[in-house]
Amino acid sequence: MVPSASFLERQLAAGVFQPLDKSKLPNWKNLDPEVLKLVAKHDPDNKYAIPYLWATTGIGYNIDKVKAVLGKDAPLDSWDLVMKPENLEKLKSCGVSFLDAPEEIFATVLNYLGKDPNSTKADDYTGPATDLLLKLRPNIRYFHSSQYINDLANGDICVAIGWAGGRMAGG
Structure with missing residues (x-):
């Protein structure tokens, strides 16, 4: 488990x-x-838990599909790929998935915005982080914590924010 x-x-x-x-x-x-x-x-x-795949949330993508949509200069080495609404709006056509793990997604967004990803300040979550997620949401096909593995490998989606262990197993 x-x-x-x-x-x-x-x-x-x-x-x-x-x-x-x-x-x-x-x-x-x-x-x-x-x-x-x-x-x-x-x-x-x-007493009960041991760390597994610690700090390994990342982006998995189909390079050919992403470049077909965003062009040869797609930001493949940056969170801009999935955090810039204009990129996600274009990637929507080939399918985008985010983890169904709010703590992971909010931490990622906070980090992207230059804030502490482990913040306990309510304002960090209810301000710019929520605003950005609301802009991204219409372009996300689904939120799930494992479906993206097969969908990315099968070409059913072109980008996923997921756990590295699962994403790498998917190809």
């Missing part, structure tokens, strides 16, 4: 996990202590 941080908290509160037996995890000692501190914000004492 690989829950996001917000789901982890809910699932811990519901008692769905058993404590980890760290004696069966020989590489526990090799985990980054700073990452474990971040996990501990949701799982005090790191």
